[in-house]
Amino acid sequence: xxxxxxxxxxxxxxxxxxxxxxxxxxxxxxxxxxxxxxxx
Numbered sequence: 001x002x003x004x005x006x007x008x009x010x011x012x013x014x015x016x017x018x019x020x021x022x023x024x025x026x027x028x029x030x031x032x033x034x035x036x037x038x039x040x
Contacts, residue, residue: 004033 011017022030 001033001036004030005036008033008037 008020011020
């Protein structure tokens with residue numbers, strides 16, 4: 001999970017990139033990643 005968080009943080013810091021798209025089948029798996037990125 002830490003690797004995914006790191007990649008998303010790096011992507012978020014690039015100018016012009018403001019969101020990522022996630023397949024519906026991966027939403028539950030990414031819930032902890034979103035929580036970590038949001039600080040909850």
